Amino acid sequence: MDPFASFRMPRPGRGQTPRRAFAMHAAGAARLAPIALALVLAACSGAPATPAATSAPVPTATATPAPTPTAAPAFPVTVVDDEGTSVTLASEPLKIVSLTPAATETLFAIGAGPRVVAKVEDITPYPPEADALPVVATFQGVDIEKIVSLQADLVIAGGLGFTPPAAVAQLRNLGVPVVVLYAESIADALAGIDLIGTVTGQSDEASVVSSAMQVEFDRLAALTEGLPKPLTFYEIDATSDIYTVPAGSLYEELLRMAGADPITTDASYQISLEKLITANPAVILLGDGGYTTPADVTARPNWSGIKAVVDGAIYPVNDTLITRPGPRLVDGLRALINALHPEVHA
Known part of the structure; x- marks a missing residue:
């Protein structure tokens, strides 16, 4: 079997029966949630740093600031994806491939967009910053060879058959870390955003987005x-x-x-x-x-x-x-x- 075979994805269009049809067809794009955008911008601007603690002065020497605690390194990191697979990333990924439109949006929303090197075809593309990215997966298949040639060090795929399981297995066999996500509830969707933050080294930014979304979900639910x-x-x-x-x-x-x-x-x-x-x-x-x-x-x-x-x-x-x-x-x-x-x- 050709190790770079193109694996078929579900076909789009009228009469499509798999649940992936529901996730893929759409009527257009719209703006980001204002509260999430505001909080993301606030996070990117940064808050004033907390001054480091200093030692007490003594008569014979100048006071020396105590060492600032070093944050624990984000990598290597091991996560369990939504299919129960344990995935380890030895270092921060620099060449990310998104095989779901939701993952593409999330990567850009949490600040990992500049590291995305390819994406799945999106019939209602968003965000505009992703428009120029090469497409490595369509309804006809997943271009394994192209993903490998891009030296991808992280692929985010869709579960429940959205990304063909054979393509996921082939990428993993070729040494490419693949995280598979799917959401069956709002809580799952928010957890997926946080998980993408973890595997990209953007945990704080992802938490800002998911927390803001939860606040807005709660506000909107109260209206009805x-x-x-x-x-x-x-x-x-x-x-x-x-x-x-x-x-x-x-x-x-x-x-x-x-x-x-x-x-x-x-x-x-x-x-x-x-x-x-x-x-x-x-x-x-x-x-x-x-x-x-x-x-x-x-x-x-x-x-x-x-x-x-x-x-x-x-x-x-x-x-x-x-x-x-x-x-x-x-x-x-x-x-x-x-x-x-x-x-x-x-």
Whole structure:
């Protein structure tokens, strides 16, 4: 087998069935969460240093400052990734490859962007600073040879099959450290940001971002407490089969936090039209709003009796913000709140 084989990734587009489709397709990019950006800028500017302790003066000598404690070195470092694999980095990585859009956003948000040498293809690219990076992974495959030729000393990959496991194994066999991340909850998403900070030597900066996100999640969640929670169908895709959020997922958690009572399904992401009609949602949110309009939904056979269709409560949302577990996930929650409860002005 060619050690530099190109491993296939999930195909994009309409009718895509794997859960990675939910994480990859999107309706565009938006700004970073203002509170996170403000805190990151504050962290980058630095706070006044605490003066070092000095020894007591004696009559025969000038007082000498006590040695300033040296911070423990960040490397070597060993972490356990989201698949339970122990990964050791002997030194701070200088050539990082990002194989998920969320990782790309996170690396730039925590100040590791200048060390990123390549990325996965992103159909809704963000941040702009990453636009010029070479692409080493697409829906057609992962270019192992290119990653090795770039002398990558850290690869951040996606779990649950987002990055093909065979590609992860091949990179590790070639001596490239690979950290695999995936988020099934908001807590997982925040922990992933912190883990990226650890493996890049940017722990303090990552903590600033994740802590600010938690503050904003808490603030936004408080806005919807006590509000009516409409029965809501979040449409991932309905080109042929119908796909929505699975129970117990990050996306169900976001919808509930936004003030919805979401219709959920199993890990297949699939839901039958019969089940959807029986549920009779009061609101339909179009995560596939990049190519599906409210008028398209209204025109579908057998959908005319659904309450959301009758009432015209069909709203496109920015799926990228909602399904990408990176620094802008709080903006995804804000987008959901504004669609479900515009009176709140989140």
